[in-house]
Each structure stands twice: as structure tokens, then as C-alpha cells.
Amino acid sequence: MTEIKDAQRLEELRRKHGRLAPDLSAAAEPSPNDDVRSRQPRFCGLESGHRACQGCGEALGARLVSETAGPDVMLSNATGCLEVFTTPYPQSAWRVPFVHSLFENAAAVASGMEAALKAKGKRTKVIAQGGDGGTYDIGFQALSGMLERYHNVLYVCYDNEAYMNTGIQRSGSTPHAASTTTSPAGQERMGKRHLKKDLLSIIAAHHVPYAASASVAFPVDVRRKVRRAMDVEGPTFLAIHSPCPLGWGHDGALTIQIARLAVECGLYPMVEFERGEVVSVMPIRDPKPVTEYLKVQNRYRHLFNDKDPRAREEREHLQALADFNIARYNLKGVGEDVMDTDGLDTVRRGGPVQVM
């Protein structure tokens, strides 16, 4: 009897506050494209209808990861754009199990999921995902603990270099001199004063079997790295550079171009670590000047103010950081290589030229 009373009371409260539960049973309405959609020659982990902005790099990265890793995979997600735009209640864009708990605990939830699956004797792989805020800053200790406890989990960080979901606040991943709402360019500062945290080296220092950086501009490379990480028994980490048209201030059509320039100028090096050692890099065939990458984004607009002497200084600083990356990881390619920045995105009739 108590149960019925509770249910009645709940119904009353809902009416009073206009909070009637939507009908979750509604399957997607039929559309003329349903048949052919269901017969695409790839697994679809992240469906259409999500609410990401036009030209969202993170949506593309998550689609690539889920379609490569799925379907036998479970996701745990930190708070952030990805969580918000894929699961607006009462809908979900995912076709794989997906859990969102809190901002800081995606790695901890994934650890528990992995332990539970292990206890049940299942081989389903768990992927934890988050933005750079939930990874570099807020979820960092949970991530570190997950790595240290050696859970069989792939952690994917979609790195768009600021807290985009809450309004473009600077994060530990925001690059030096980028303007955000909490590191605005102006008389006092030329954008963010501090440097981008070298998270990949910190992850590598956990002596994990595999940690790598990737970019949405090179989907063939993203897929290869996801497959590599999924094959490893143990904690693995992947950071995927994902442009944010809103936060970076560029046309959504240029997402791929800008992501490619970030790699080609050396500011976002493509590196793979195993057990703390660099085992592979994506060579840059013809390194581009950083200004080509910077000038197409409004977050660096203040670096092109000819009247401000600090602008030139910061441009040179960013060029020096890029040169430092190129020297540190030996990114300058020697000759033409099918695995370098120009060779990897080569296409022909029938799809990308796959070399691996």
C-alpha cells in the first residue's frame, strides 16, 4: 500500500510542478533513410541527432573512437560537452552502454565497471572519456589512480583546450597565449599566461603500456591508435586534438584544416609512448609556420595586432614552443613517408590509402 501512496504522491507533485515524465519508450520515428542507415559498412556507436555545434571536432573524434572500438564496449563519461550533447534527457545518441556520473570520476566509474565485468567473467572493454577539463584538471586524480591500479580501461581525452561546455574557461590544457573568458587578452595579459600542461608525459610516467596523442585531422591514424589501445590488456590513454569552432573562433567548415595545421606546425605533436618511452612519432613532412595555424583562430587574434609589440613576442614564443616539440620528439621527417603528415591522409578511389 505504501508503494501505491508514494506513486500517487509523486504523480501529484509532478502535476503541480509541471514535471511530467516524458515517455522514454518512444523509439526513433521512421525515416526514409533508416534502411540504408542500418546497413552502413561500419559500426555506428554515436548516432545522428546529437546536439553538438556545427563542425564540432569532439563529436567527430567520439564517433571515430566508438565506431572503431564498438560494439563490444561500455563507456563512462565525465561531465562536459560530449556528455551534454549526446545525452539530452530523455534521449541518447549512443548505441553502446554509456554511464555519466560526475565531472571528476569518469576514470573511477570506469575502474568499477571494469572490476564488475571482470568479476562476471566478461571480456567487454571499458572506455572512459572526458574533455580536457575533466582529464587535465578535475578528473586527474581519478585518472592517475586508474592508471596506477592497472585497470584494463582505455581513457580517451578529447582535447579542445578549454572548458567549452561552461563558456570557454581556460584549463590546464589551454595553450600559452590563447584567449579564453578567464584568460582574456587585453592590456594586462596576452591571453593565457601559463603553458599547456604536458599531460602525455605525466601519463607516460605511470609506466602504462600505451599512451598516445592523435588528431581528428588524421582519422586513419585515430583508428589505428584506438585499435592498438584496445588490444592492450591494461590501462591505456589517448588524447585526441579536437578543434572547437565556438571556443577557438573559427568557421566550422575549417575544423579539419585547423587540426591538420596544429600537427603540421609542431604545436600538437603526434607521439606514442609505451612503458614511458617514445616508440613512434608522426613525422612532419614540411613543417608549417605556427602563424598559419594561429591566424585562422579568433582565440589568437590579439597576436596579429601590429600596434602591440607583445604580439610579435608571443608569436615568436609559440614558434619556439613548436620548434622545441619538433626537436624534442624528432618530428622533422626525412623525405616522403607514407606514415607522415602528408602520406597518412592520402586517398584514392575506394577510400584512404591504408598502409597498416
Added chain:
Amino acid sequence: MSSVLTRSGYADPATSLNFKTGSWRTLRPVHKHATAPCHGACPAGEDQQAWLAKIQENDVRAAWETLVNINPMPAITGRVCPHPCETACNRGQLDQPIAIHNLERWLGDEAIANDWPYPNVPAIDSTRPKVAVIGAGPGGLSAAYHLTRRGYRVTILEALTEAGGLLKSAIPMTRLPRDVLDAEISRVLEVGIDLQLRQRLGRDFQIDELGDEYAAVFLGIGCQKSREWSVGGAVPADLHEGLHLLKGWVDHLSMPEAERVVVHGGGNTAVDLCRIMKRKGAAEVTLITASGLPGPDTEPDDVLNVVPRELDEALEEGVVIIPHATIQRLIMRGSRVVGVEMVSLKKLPGKSGRKERIAFEGTERVVATDMVVPCIGEVVDPEGVADLLHGGSYLRARDPFGHLEDHPNVFVGGDARGDRGTVSAAIGDGRLAAAAIDSYLSDTPLPDLTPRPPIPYAGLNLHYYEKKARVPVPKVPPERRTDDLEIEGAVAGAAAIAEAHRCFSCGNCLACDNCWTLCPDNAVIKTAQLASDGSHYLFDYDFCKGCGICATECPCGYIEMIAEP
């Protein structure tokens, strides 16, 4: 299923499909099939991109069938055409153009070797109208072939004893071997064309008489009469005219001997003649031409109208070419020529806007010579067509289809038009005339010739292509060249397929999956079956937000963003 609102919630998989994000869109992507530069430049109207795509799919026969739907003689044009397609090729701005003529030749040779039947040839229907084609040169053969495929009964009336026209009478075997020529022509005739030889227009029949039997007439009579040549009234007693010499050479290997020869003209005939003279032992062969040599400073309409590799070969063999010059005086001893005085000139726009030849005073110089050969072109032989010439040198048609004024059922194409000059152009004319004849006889509108918009180099996304050198083509070295050994070798098999893969697929779908792979909204659907435009993809406008990534990242410039209707 009911649910209870608590602090947590859940959703069924992929229920976001209920939310049509397509309503956010202000621009929408559409497929736009542009004209690849090769197609735009082809006088025969071939779409090289289309048949290169078939080679890329490893379907060589389908490639040949696509090609011969437009041009029935690829083994011939692959050898003799000056290939403006390669000059226009966008790939030339990255490394080197696709070796289109070598691949075209390969397709033609494969079809001959495997005896592939021409596609879309209907059985002969004795109730259909008959059409007469005068002249069995490239234009006439093309017109007859396309008319036969449109169901007409075609008779070719040829003055000579064999079909082929200038292909047979004036193109050296070193460029076009006779076995290839004969094989391809006989295969074209086998589609059901009635060939009547030794029928000379004006002598054996008149155009007016054809009306009783034939519903329409195509004139592919070419230019059979040499232009009169004299310099200031002086004509050497032993004057040899270029095309006449070349025909004699091709027919029975005769060529007058001379130590020093000056050839005057600017076409393939002139260059062919220079090379034959050189090979026959002339010590000095000089070509004087009013045109320029190909180069960055030469305007396209001022370049010597010669197959580029032929020009290179001529220079290799030691022919001296003097561009931008003309002969202004013959130095005679009695009635024999002993030298020429030439002067520099250029074709410059005059008062009327038309280009005029301007000779530059003070640049006169003398070249000693034993023989002067003019190759200054030919005009239509008026025999049998005097009424149609209206006193002019050519049969001026009023449109690309070859319509003549006052003669609704007579059509003209090829060299006789006066504004053509290549085998490929004649083949293109034959095809268009066939369409016009079909339109006239079936009382249907003419086909629309408005081209699709062109696609420049800047319209491609070059990140997705790699530099790759053009396929090397074997060539007989100058010292081993003979009178009948074909100089350019074949590109075939795997090398040819690899070369076809260099094609950018300008303005048409490459099926590379970029749009499908890079759409953040999963709004590109891969389906060759349902894509009605020949591409492999559909846009799902229910979900496409119009970000434009697909358009930016399409390597071929095949996707355009347009304002939402």
C-alpha cells in the same frame, strides 16, 4: 514502458534520431559535377575523367566502352592527337599531367587485341531512314558510327580506294602504324556501315542527287586543295607543296633529295616533313614558322600547332626551328631557288582587334637553301560543293553541329569547316552532326551543349593527394629511328592502371569516403545504389547541420555549400 523521475535517468539507444538537427542548417551541401579540365579541352568531347575512373576500378573494358561512347577511335587518337587534355590537366600544376594519350591508346589497343564489340549498337532496321556520309576520314567515320548507333542506315561515299582519309594518306607510320589504323577503322566499319569506294563527289555523284535515296548528308570532305603559294610573284620551277610531298612519302616512300631544305609552315605536316627530310639525309632542315614555341611567354593561341612530343622529337633529331618569322623574298637563280630572305614577325592585335601579322623592319636575314617547301595549309576543293562555298575557301557552318545555311539536311564537319585542324576535332564534329541529323530527322530538339561549370586547380583539396611522377614512356632513340618503326612505346597493364590512379577526379566523386568519414553528425550515408547522381554518398538532410566540413575536405571539389532553400 513507464519511468520514474529520480536523480538519475536513462534513455534508449539512438533515441536522438527523433531530434532532427537538420533544422539548424543555413547552408546545405550538394553534389556538383563540374567539368574536369581534360573534358573541357577535348576537341572530340571525351570525358577523360569518366574513363580514367573506370580504369581506377580495374574495369578496363568498361573504361573503353565509356570512351567509345564518344570517340570510336581511341587507338588512333591516342597516337595522333596533340592532347590538349594533358595541357589543361590540373595535375600539371602539382607535378606532371596524367599520361592521358598513352592510356587512351592502351584502351584502344586492348579493344583491338581482345576484339571487344562496340557497345550500344542496334541491329540494322530496314525501315529507318538512310543517311549519306561523304568522305571516310575521321569525321566521316565518326558521323557514320554515331548515326549507326542511333539506328540510321549509313552509307559512306569515299573517293579513294580505302577508308581513312588523311589518317592514311598523310600521317607517318612512325606515329600511327598501319596495322593499328587498319584494325581500328575496320572495326568501326563493322558496326554496320556500308562503305562505297571510288565515289568522288562531283565526278561520280552530286549532293543534289543524294536526296532521292538519303534523308540527310554529312560532308566530311576535308581540305584537298593546296593553298596557292608565291612570294612576291616568284614561284620556283621545282616547287613542292608540303602535303603533296607527305602523301607521296606515305604512299610510296618517295621524297625529292636536297642538301639544305627550308620548310615554311606551322603544323604537323610541316614538322613531319622536316623529320622525314632529315632522316633521308638532308644536312640542314630549317622550319620557319610565324608561330611561337611552347613556353611560359608564348600565348596559347600563338603556339605551334603540333603534337608536343613530335616537336620534342623533331628537335632531338636535329631539325632547326625558327619561330616568329616568315619568308618575305625568294632568292632565285633563273627559275631555281638558292636562298630565302626571312623577317621576324609576330601576330599582334591590330586596330580591328583581330590579330594581324606585323613584320619587324631591320630583322631581315638570308638563309641559303636548295629547296623551299610551303606547308601553309589547304582549302576545300570546290568540285561538287561550289554552290555551298559561296566563293569562300571553306564550308562555314553556323554552329558546332555543322548546320549549313539554306541546306537543312546537309551538315559539315572536320577540316572542311575551316575552323578545325585536328583528327579529334573532326571526330567531335562527326558526333555532334550525328546528333543534329537525328534531331532533324526525328523532329526533336538539339541537345544542350552548355558545359557544366569548370573546376580550377584551386577548387581541389590537395592535402589528400601525393606527388607521384608521370609514368615513363619508352621511346626509340633518334639514332635507331626508321621510316616505319613506331617511335613512342606502349604503357600497358599495371603501369597504366597505376597511372590512372594519379587522376585527381576533378569535379567528380572519387569515392574516397572523406565526407562519410569526417562528418561529425553522421549525416553522410554511403550508398552507391541510392545515390542517383553517380556518386557513392547521400546527404541525410534530416541531420546535416550544414557545417561544411565535407565540402572543405572533398579532394575533388565535388561538394558545394548552397543557401538553404
